[in-house]
Amino acid sequence: MSKPLSGKVCIVTGATRGIGKGIALQLGEAGATVYITGRTLTSPKDDPVGGSLTETAKEIETRGGKCIPVQCDHSKDSDVEELFSRVAKEQDGRLDVLVNNAYSAVKALSDNFNKPFWEQPITMWDTVNNVGLRNHYICSVHAARLMTAWKSGLIVNILSAAGLKYTFNVPYGIGKEANDRMAADCAVELRKMNVAFISLWPGLVRTEQVLHLLTTKGDETISTSEETMKLDPSMFENAETTEYSGKAIVALATDSNIMKKSGRVFFTADLGYEYGFKDINGKEPVNPRQLNNALQFFPKTKWMANYMPNFVYIPKWLMAAAGNKF
Structure with missing residues (x-):
């Protein structure tokens, strides 16, 4: 079986479950050495969704890949610095792909659905954007220092269309749009060093968290703008699996013309059409x-x-x- 990323070194932040785990699985299956991060190595017993760094690492290795789980709190700059120092030491300064996926605000968003920003805790900004925005920048700084030395590399921010129009709450949308701008502006400065920076927008994804919400809060209404929508199971029938984004990143990482895409936003489904890959279930997910x-x-x-x-x-x-x- 072909291993297009054999010899490559990757970091996927926030890979205990969901899209981060799916990306790590695909990168490992493609032959890369994958460092994955999360706050805990094992899943808390009271977590109804589950997932852990240990479980992700075992699944990658079962598929024939190499995975190095690293306990890392992405709200702490010191933890992030230690992560990249470790990768640099163990891989002779090499880093080929960074995927910024870590996020810590899912519960806070759920607990504050339909509340205006002035009725939400003042800490909501940091809850949403410390790990989900500031940390992405810090990780990108560390990654760029390694990649520019090799004059090669790819950084990907995992985002969504929420940066275009009001979604969920004010800090959420600001963070998403700022991350897109980060990719665009960093790409300008990285271009001469042959390092690409891209925003990747998955569509609807059947994550463990989504499946849990569909079974426990299927009738809950979510504010997306002036209108509302319900967590309708039918909307997720042809949604992406968590590994579809991983297939997209493997395709990007093996594209010899990747610099033509640097600084831009791409839907996973559009990349699927362009590169000719389907989801792991053999389907073509709906395109947003x-x-x-x-x-x-x-x-x-x-x-x-x-x-x-x-x-x-x-x-x-x-x-x-x-x-x-x-």
Whole structure:
């Protein structure tokens, strides 16, 4: 079996479960040595979702990959510095791929659904953006120091379309848009060093957390703008698995023309079409740019989805205009 990333060194932050775990699994399966991070090596007994660094590492090794789990609290700069120092020491200064995926605000977002920002704890900003934004920058700084020395590398921020339009709450959307801007601006300075920086937007993903919410809060209403949506199981029938993003990153990391993509935003589904890969279940997940898919998110337009063919896509320029401030 071909190992396109054989000899490569990767870091995936926040890889105990969800998209981070899926990415780590695919990178390991592709032959890379994968360092994965999380706050604990084992899952707390009271965690209903489960997942741990140890479990992720074992699954990567079962697939024939090499994984090095590192306990790291990404809210602590010292832990992050120790992580990159360890990688540099153990891999002779080499780092080929960094995936910024660590996030620590899922519970806080869930606990504060539909509350305006002035009624939420003042700590919400740090809860959402310390690990989810500031840490991404710090990790990128450390990664860039290693990659620029080799004049090669790829940094990926795992984000979403929430940077375009109000979603969940104020700090959440600000953090997502700032991360996209981080990729764009860092790419300008990294280009001459042959290091790429990309924003990756997965679509709907059947993470462990989502599956748990669907079974426990299936009738809960979530605010996304002036409208609301429910956690509807049918919306996730053709959603991505957690490993689809990993397939996208493997494709990016093996693209000899990756610098042409640096500084830009890419949907996982668009990359699937471009590079010709499908999800691990053999399916092509729904693309967020498919108009009929987008219409299903809101009660006032959901009925229109049934009359819209699959081949009608929202142009990227129109999506960008949704976030226009002028």
